[in-house]
Structures are given as structure tokens and as C-alpha cells.
Amino acid sequence: MAALGAWRLLRPGRRWFSETVAGAPSPPRGPLYPPVVASITAKSKAAKSRRLQRFNERVQAAATVEEKLRLYGKLQRPKYTVYPQTFALNADRWYRSFTRTVLVPGMPPRGAAAKPPVAVAAAGATLEAGRAPEPGAQAPAVEAPGDAVAPGAAAGELPHVDIGELRSLACDALLQESFYQKKKRPFLYRDQDHTPGPFLTQLVSTLAASLSGHNPLLAASSLDLSPEVNYYWHHGEEAVVHGHRKGRVDPVRFQIDDNPHLQIRVPKQLPEVVPLESDLGDVPVIDHKPSKLPLFKKQYENKVFIGSKVADPCCYGHTQFHLLPDKLKRERFIRERLEDQIEVVYRSNGIASLFAWTAAQAMYQGFWSEADVTRPFVSQAVVTDGKYFAFFCYQLNTLALNAETIKSNPRKNICWGTDSKPLYDVVEDGNVKGFNDEVLLHLVHFLLNRPKEL
Amino acid sequence: VFPGVRQAQWLTKTKLVEGLPPAVQGIVDNPALGLQELEERAKHVVSHARLWDTAEVAPRREKYCPVLFENLIHICRLMSGKYPSLSKRMLARDCRIAATWERESILLQVRGLSGILMNSVSPIPPVASQEEILATREHVLETFYPIAPTIDLQEVNVYQELNDTGQCFRDGYPYSHPHTLFFLESANVRTDRFRPEQLRAKMLMFAFGNALAKAKALHGNDPKVLEQPVVVQSIGTDGQLFQFMVFQLNTTDLVSNDGVKNLVWIDSDQNLYERAQCVPEVKKRVVTKPAGISGFQPDTFKKFLALYLHGTV
Numbered sequence: 001m002a003a004l005g006a007w008r009l010l011r012p013g014r015r016w017f018s019e020t021v022a023g024a025p026s027p028p029r030g031p032l033y034p035p036v037v038a039s040i041t042a043k044s045k046a047a048k049s050r051r052l053q054r055f056n057e058r059v060q061a062a063a064t065v066e067e068k069l070r071l072y073g074k075l076q077r078p079k080y081t082v083y084p085q086t087f088a089l090n091a092d093r094w095y096r097s098f099t100r101t102v103l104v105p106g107m108p109p110r111g112a113a114a115k116p117p118v119a120v121a122a123a124g125a126t127l128e129a130g131r132a133p134e135p136g137a138q139a140p141a142v143e144a145p146g147d148a149v150a151p152g153a154a155a156g157e158l159p160h161v162d163i164g165e166l167r168s169l170a171c172d173a174l175l176q177e178s179f180y181q182k183k184k185r186p187f188l189y190r191d192q193d194h195t196p197g198p199f200l201t202q203l204v205s206t207l208a209a210s211l212s213g214h215n216p217l218l219a220a221s222s223l224d225l226s227p228e229v230n231y232y233w234h235h236g237e238e239a240v241v242h243g244h245r246k247g248r249v250d251p252v253r254f255q256i257d258d259n260p261h262l263q264i265r266v267p268k269q270l271p272e273v274v275p276l277e278s279d280l281g282d283v284p285v286i287d288h289k290p291s292k293l294p295l296f297k298k299q300y301e302n303k304v305f306i307g308s309k310v311a312d313p314c315c316y317g318h319t320q321f322h323l324l325p326d327k328l329k330r331e332r333f334i335r336e337r338l339e340d341q342i343e344v345v346y347r348s349n350g351i352a353s354l355f356a357w358t359a360a361q362a363m364y365q366g367f368w369s370e371a372d373v374t375r376p377f378v379s380q381a382v383v384t385d386g387k388y389f390a391f392f393c394y395q396l397n398t399l400a401l402n403a404e405t406i407k408s409n410p411r412k413n414i415c416w417g418t419d420s421k422p423l424y425d426v427v428e429d430g431n432v433k434g435f436n437d438e439v440l441l442h443l444v445h446f447l448l449n450r451p452k453e454l
Numbered sequence: 455v456f457p458g459v460r461q462a463q464w465l466t467k468t469k470l471v472e473g474l475p476p477a478v479q480g481i482v483d484n485p486a487l488g489l490q491e492l493e494e495r496a497k498h499v500v501s502h503a504r505l506w507d508t509a510e511v512a513p514r515r516e517k518y519c520p521v522l523f524e525n526l527i528h529i530c531r532l533m534s535g536k537y538p539s540l541s542k543r544m545l546a547r548d549c550r551i552a553a554t555w556e557r558e559s560i561l562l563q564v565r566g567l568s569g570i571l572m573n574s575v576s577p578i579p580p581v582a583s584q585e586e587i588l589a590t591r592e593h594v595l596e597t598f599y600p601i602a603p604t605i606d607l608q609e610v611n612v613y614q615e616l617n618d619t620g621q622c623f624r625d626g627y628p629y630s631h632p633h634t635l636f637f638l639e640s641a642n643v644r645t646d647r648f649r650p651e652q653l654r655a656k657m658l659m660f661a662f663g664n665a666l667a668k669a670k671a672l673h674g675n676d677p678k679v680l681e682q683p684v685v686v687q688s689i690g691t692d693g694q695l696f697q698f699m700v701f702q703l704n705t706t707d708l709v710s711n712d713g714v715k716n717l718v719w720i721d722s723d724q725n726l727y728e729r730a731q732c733v734p735e736v737k738k739r740v741v742t743k744p745a746g747i748s749g750f751q752p753d754t755f756k757k758f759l760a761l762y763l764h765g766t767v
Contacts, residue, residue: 169541172628180627181546198547205531206541213535220495222502223528225521228509309506313498430626 056370065310065366072368073232073302079253080295084352085345087328089338092347093284094293098235098254099355100401101394101413102281103347107442108273108393108416161214161444163437166207170423170440171432173202178427189326196386197261197323201225204262204321208447217450221266222314227307229258229320231356234369235401238289251403252290255302256356260381262321263307263357264447265314270378271451273395273414280414306360315364317357317379319446322349324385343390343419346383350392351415354381358396358413372400372409380446388420389439391446418442458655459720460596465557466662467708468701468716469593474757475581475700475719481760481767482753489756492529496755499525501747504693504730512732519640519693523570526755530762539766542575544629553663553670555708564663570636571664573629578685578765580702582717587683587704590715632664634761637690647692650723657688657699658718665703677707679714687761696724696754698761724754 038046040054055071062068082098096103177199186194205223212218234251274280291297306317324345333342358377367373377396382389398411425434463470474482482489503522507513513521527545534540549571554563623630637657639647648656665686673680680703688699698721705714728749735743 165541172544176544176546176627176629180623181549182624183548202545205528206544209528209531209534210538210541211535212532213538219532219535222499223524224507225524227507230509303509305509308502309509312502312506314502430624 059368060371065364068366068368069304069310069363072363073304076299076302077250077253078297078299079232079255079302080290081298082254082256082295082352084256084258084349084356085322085324085328086348087341087345088293088295088348089341090344091293092344092351094286094290094295095348095351095355096415097284097286098290099351099413100235100283100398100406101351101355101415102279102283103351104280104414104416105418106416107391107418161211161448163441163444166210166444167435167437167440169206169210170203171435173206174199174424174427174432175430177202179430191326192323192386196384199386200261200321200323200384204264207443208264211444211447215448215450216454217266217268217318218264218447220268220314221264221318222308222312224263224265224307226259226261227263228305229256229260229263229307229353229357229360230303230305231256231360231363232302232304233359233399233401234403235406237403254290255300256352257303258353258356260320260353261323264318264320265307265312266316266318267314268451268454269316269375270318270380270449272376273378273393273416276373276376276397277411278397278414279410279412281412283412304360304363306357306364310364315361316377317361318449320353320357320379320381322353322381322383324349324383329385330388346390346420347392347417349383350381350390350417351394354379354392354394354415355396355413357381358394359399362396362399367399369400369402369405372398372405372411380449382443382446383420385420387424388422389443390418390420391442392417458652459658462655462658462662463718464595464597465562466658466716467557467595467705467711468658468662468718469590471717471719472721473719474698474721474760477581478700478719478757478760478764481763482756484767489752489759492759493752493755495529496526496752497747497750499529500727500730500750504727504747505732505745515642515693516640519638519691522693523636523638523691526758527762530759533759533763537763537766540763542629542766543633544573546571546573546623551660551663551667553667555666555706557708558711559709564659568635568660568664569638571632572634572636573623573627574631574633574765575629576765577631577682578633578687580683581685581700581719582683582702582704586717587714590704590717591713593715595711595715630668632668632686633765634687634689635660635664637688639690639692650695650697653690653692654697654699654720654722657690657697658701658720661686661688661699661701661718662703662716665701666706669703669706673706677705677709679705679707687764689758689761691726694726696726696758697722698724698757700761700764721757724757725749725751726754727751 038044038050040047040050059068059071062071082095088094092103095101178195183194208218208221208223232253232255234253236252237249238252240246240248240250306315308314328345330342333339358379361379362373362377373396379394381392381394383392384390393416395414397413398409400406400409421436421439423436423439424432427433459470462468473479500522503518503525504513507521508517531540547570549568550566551568552563552565554561556562635657637653639653641647665684668686669680669684672684684703686701686703688701690697690699700719702717704716707713727747729743730747731743731745734741734745
């Protein structure tokens with residue numbers, strides 16, 4: 001009986017308990033069972049990495065940049081507030097390690113070649129005038145001496161710019177603020193708001209306006225007074241020290257909240273200075289916790305902001321101007337016998353502010369630490385205390401500073417910076433004594449910087 | 455009590471003309487200036503000031519009014535790429551003005567912070583022709599009998615008759631001619647702001663004070679009819695409504711009620727835009743007002759720019 005029943009079962013007859021059609025090949029199917037992955041809610045390292053992966057996918061798949069920024073900074077935890085203008089000793093080494101920045105003294109190559117070509121371009125102009133007397137050939141003749149000073153191509157415009165005119169504008173602004181306009185006495189410890197602040201505003205606005213004829217990017221720019229620049233990022237890992245989350249490994253969070261005195265934003269990006277993967281030096285490695293700088297933790301909103309919202313067409317940065325407060329004036333450092341820290345103040349301000357600004361610009365374009373930048377973001381800054389000016393140029397090559405992404409990331413951000421030089425010696429009786437043209441020239445170069453196609 | 459401009463007119467012995475003077479109107483209508491392309495930039499600038507400038511949802515008036523002013527001035531200044539003589543201007547903030555004059559045996563004075571002042575190296579040429587100035591002789595100033603014209607003015611014992619814009623600037627200042635005064639009503643609370651009529655009166659008084667001080671500095675303290683009238687412009691705004699004014703001082707002889715009068719052209723209540731919506735207004739799941747600036751009026755911006763360019767173009 002049983003064998004007869006089994007024989008009938010074995011025959012390939014009509015199988016009423018299965019649904020396959022006889023003769024048709026079964027279509028290639030995926031795996032029968034769902035993938036075996038870690039749990040989402042368990043208290044395990046695998047579960048944590050799966051949660052992190054889901055979060056990354058969610059941020060990556062966000063429809064708009066505002067949504068992406070909102071999800072990026074949604075979780076609030078205690079974070080270190082990094083102040084660009086700080087009196088901490090050797091702060092610029094610490095800031096370079098937090099932001100993975102290489103400091104290159106001096107100005108980037110296109111700027112370094114700019115100083116000699118002032119004479120060369122003038123000589124080139126006379127050469128070209130002697131070589132090609134007819135006006136039709138003037139245009140190609142200009143290119144020939146221009147090619148000879150290829151790195152200083154941006155300085156080719158300098159003969160057209162009347163330095164005497166700009167010098168008189170700068171002196172007028174200085175004299176108006178410090179001498180001619182009768183003001184009340186400065187408020188206590190607010191000397192910077194009395195004279196250098198208004199002087200910087202006047203100087204930059206008049207110089208930018210008069211140079212806008214030479215630089216079409218400036219003609220489309222947007223000038224902000226006392227804007228807000230914020231950036232939030234993770235770098236490194238630590239274990240939570242106390243509390244109900246004690247012992248868990250967390251990323252180290254940082255936030256920069258900066259208020260430059262003045263900033264110029266443009267609709268087109270500045271050109272890259274060196275290629276994306278270049279390596280110009282070493283990033284300092286500091287073994288101590290950031291709180292030893294001193295740096296303190298606070299928990300508040302994680303903001304990423306360049307100075308205006310995402311909808312603004314002027315979403316790239318050109319130049320920032322920072323004014324050092326009274327607390328960080330030179331006389332104070334000299335009095336406390338910390339002369340070498342004077343330059344540190346300028347450098348840390350330049351590096352931190354520019355990193356925050358360029359990184360926020362990159363986030364506005366949709367890049368973030370998991371989706372690293374595909375093109376370098378370049379911005380410039382001038383840090384001053386009213387008399388001494390220091391110039392900085394920053395190229396952001398990477399945003400991936402997390403503990404996981406930094407392992408496979410060879411790129412470093414680069415910052416070029418000069419030492420601080422005085423613009424003038426003293427203002428007396430309606431005269432500016434010892435005006436330094438070099439500093440003004442540098443400032444003009446900064447304002448004339450623009451993409452190559454413009 | 456009654457509109458402030460009429461009282462200010464009596465106090466400064468001025469005749470009012472509605473609308474902007476023909477010289478300024480000519481700059482507005484001049485196509486060679488390329489004012490059309492600037493409309494797009496002006497719209498961006500208004501959106502920036504009203505919508506995009508802050509990390510919060512909407513900026514407050516204390517923030518957006520000065521930002522809008524700075525942005526508009528920035529666009530105007532960028533025109534100096536085309537007209538190099540425009541760079542001979544300097545903005546001065548927190549200027550204190552002081553001017554005194556006599557008006558039918560009542561001693562009046564104007565003192566205080568006069569907003570933001572723009573100075574230029576060269577003066578603005580007179581806007582009204584010689585005939586118009588002489589024609590003001592026939593104009594009779596409106597009196598407010600039985601109300602004394604000094605109603606609502608503060609009576610103060612003056613120990614020092616101060617009389618200069620040199621109160622604000624020392625001698626030898628190259629940018630010695632006051633060009634335009636800007637008044638920003640940026641208080642958040644509506645009752646702290648001046649109403650449009652009061653703002654126009656304030657603009658008139660301060661423009662008159664600046665012009666009088668400049669005239670006394672140039673021609674001395676004696677009251678007389680000026681051969682070279684002094685022209686000072688004035689723009690007042692609360693972030694949306696703009697008041698434009700051009701004041702020409704023809705005489706410093708203010709004691710009597712007859713003779714040549716001063717002239718003022720006022721263009722009032724010009725809206726730059728209708729509304730600025732930061733978040734779209736949704737009623738019953740339908741968007742009734744989309745986010746953005748609506749009702750942008752390019753003419754107001756053109757007048758702003760024309761007043762800025764007046765004197766050099």
C-alpha cells in the first residue's frame with residue numbers, strides 16, 4: 001500500500017500540492033531568505049555600525065540641501081566650541097590638527113610671483129608698444145609678455161590699476177575715521193569699535209567699489225556686515241567620561257561660531273590654487289584631549305551657515321575681513337612677554353574662520369563627510385587689528401574628518417598665510433605717515449582674485 | 455495735531471513741490487545708465503535682506519532695515535566702476551548736527567544725531583532755476599493761526615549758539631559738502647518708529663540744518679539770499695516704504711516772512727516691494743501666499759540710485 005502510494009507520488013503526474021507548471025524552467029530567483037545583517041536595536045558594535053550606516057544613507061538620500069543639513073545636525077550632544085579669536089597658547093597647532101590643515105608660510109604661487117611682475121609688466125608694456133605699433137596687433141602682443149609671466153597672470157591687470165588713487169582712498173578713509181570726524185571718547189575696552197572697525201568698513205567698501213570695474217566678480221558680489229558663519233564637524237574618537245552613556249565610544253564633536261567684521265560673497269567659485277591631491281606638508285598630531293587647549297564643551301544647536309541661506313545665488317565665498325578685539329591687542333602680549341604668540345593669534349583666526357567658511361560652502365553644495373568634495377573650495381581672509389594686516393588663503397580639499405573616513409583619506413587642507421605687517425606708522429595732524437604700499441597691493445590682489453574664465 | 459511737514463515748512467521758510475525735481479527725474483529716465491540690469495540685482499538684494507540673511511526663520515526689522523540699506527548702497531557704490539568720480543564720496547555714521555536760526559523773533563535750533571550722512575568732494579549743482587527761486591517770493595507761507603508754529607517743540611535755554619557741520623568734522627576735511635542724509639526707522643515695535651509724515655518732517659528739518667550750517671560756513675553768518683544755493687538730499691525708510699526729498703537752501707534770511715523762500719521736492723511713500731513672505735502661507739492645505747518677495751517696484755530703486763548719482767552724472 002505504502003509503496004503503491006509512494007510510486008504514484010514519484011510519477012511525474014499532475015502535482016496538485018505544488019504550484020509549478022510542468023516543463024517550464026523556474027526563473028532565476030534571488031536568495032530565498034532576507035540578508036543576514038546585524039540588528040538595529042541591539043547593544044553591540046555591529047548594531048551600532050548598522051545604525052550609523054542607515055543614518056549615512058538617510059542623509060545621502062535627502063532631497064534638498066536644507067533637509068540634508070537638518071538631518072546632519074539633528075542629534076545634539078555636548079561638543080567643543082572652537083573660538084577662532086582666542087588667547088590660548090599655540091592655538092594654531094591645535095586648530096591645524098582638528099581641521100587637518102597644512103600651514104604654508106607666504107602666499108600661494110600666483111601671489112608670490114605678483115610682486116616682481118609690477119616692474120616686469122611695465123617693461124612688458126613698453127616692449128609690446130615698441131614691437132607692435134599698430135593698434136590691431138596690440139591684443140595679441142599683450143598675450144606674449146603675459147605668457148612669459150604665466151604664474152603672475154592675474155598681476156597683468158596691475159598696470160591698469162592706479163595705485164596712487166587707491167592709496168588716496170585708503171588714506172582718506174583712515175583720516176576720516178581717526179582724525180576728521182569728531183567722535184566721543186571710546187567706550188571702555190571698546191577701542192576697536194571706535195576707529196579701526198569703521199575704518200575697515202570704509203576701506204573695504206570703497207576699494208571693492210573702485211575695483212569692481214576691473215573685476216566683474218566683484219560687480220556681482222554681495223557685501224555682508226557682521227555676518228554669522230557656523231560649522232559643525234566630527235574629528236577623532238573618545239570614550240564618554242561620565243553619565244548614563246559612560247564608556248561608549250563617541251566621535252569628538254566641534255562647532256565654530258564666527259562673526260567676521262565684513263565678508264564678500266560671490267556667485268562663482270574662486271579657482272583652485274593647487275590640485276586636489278597635493279601634499280605640501282604635515283599636519284601636527286597632538287596626543288592630548290582637546291580640553292587641554294583649553295576648550296570647553298557645551299550642547300546647543302548644530303548650525304552650518306555661510307552668512308546667508310541656501311537659496312542665495314551668492315553661495316561661494318571670496319574674502320573675509322576679521323577685526324581682532326581689544327582683548328588680543330599686541331601691547332597686552334608684549335606686556336606679558338609672549339611676543340611669539342602675536343602671530344599665533346592671527347594664524348589661528350585665519351585657519352579656523354576659513355575652514356568653517358569653506359566647509360560650510362561645501363556643505364551648501366551637497367558635500368559632507370561621507371560624500372567628500374570633488375573640487376577644492378578656495379577662500380581668502382584678511383585678519384587685522386586696525387594697523388597690522390595678515391593675509392590668508394585657504395584651500396579645502398577634504399571634508400572627511402570622521403574617525404572612519406579619515407583612515408583612507410590621504411588629502412589635507414592647505415592654508416597659506418603671511419605674518420602681520422603694518423599698513424601705516426602713525427596718523428598725525430591730518431597726515432598718514434609711513435604708508436606701506438606693499439600691504440595695500442596685497443589687499444588689491446586679494447580683491448582682484450577671480451576665476452580664469454571671467 | 456496736524457501734518458508735521460506743514461509745520462516744518464513754516465519753520466524753515468520753505469515751499470513744497472510734489473514729486474522729484476526734473477534733474478533727478480532725468481537721471482531716472484536716462485537709458486544710458488543701464489538701470490534695467492540692476493533690477494535683477496536689486497531684487498536679489500531685497501530677498502537677501504528680508505529672507506536669507508539670518509540662520510533663523512525670519513530676520514527682525516532691527517536687522518533687515520540696516521542690511522537692506524547697506525546692500526542698496528553697495529549696489530550704488532559698485533556703479534563707480536563705470537563713473538570713477540563716484541568714488542569721491544564718504545559715508546559718515548553717527549554724525550551730530552547743530553544749526554541755529556531766527557524765525558520771526560523765535561530762536562530755533564536743530565541738534566542731534568542726524569542718521570547716516572554721505573559727503574562728497576564737490577557740491578550738488580542747484581536744482582531749481584533762477585526764475586523759480588524768484589517766483590517763490592510770491593508764495594505765501596501757510597500759517598496756523600491760532601496755533602503757534604512752535605507747538606510740540608521743546609523749549610530749551612541755549613547757552614551756546616552752535617552753528618557748524620564742523621561740529622562733526624574738522625577743518626580741511628576733503629569731503630566737505632553734505633550730499634545725502636539717510637534715516638533708517640529700524641525699531642522693532644511700531645510705536646517706536648516715526649510715522650511717514652513725521653519721518654518726512656524730521657528729514658526736512660535735518661536737511662535744512664545741514665544746508666544752513668554749510669551755507670554759514672561758506673558765506674558767513676549774515677542773513678542774505680545765496681547766489682549759489684546749497685542742495686542737500688534726504689532719503690528715509692522703514693525697510694519697505696521710502697521717502698525721497700531734495701532740499702535747496704536759497705536764503706539764510708529767515709527772520710521775515712517775505713522774500714525768497716527755500717524749496718523742497720518730496721516724493722513720499724514709495725513702496726519697494728509689497729510683501730516679503732519667509733514661509734509660504736498655507737490655508738486648508740492650499741498655498742495662498744508663496745514664499746519670496748512679491749510686488750517688487752523697480753522705480754523706487756531707480757529713484758534711490760538716481761539720488762545717489764545726482765551731482766556726478
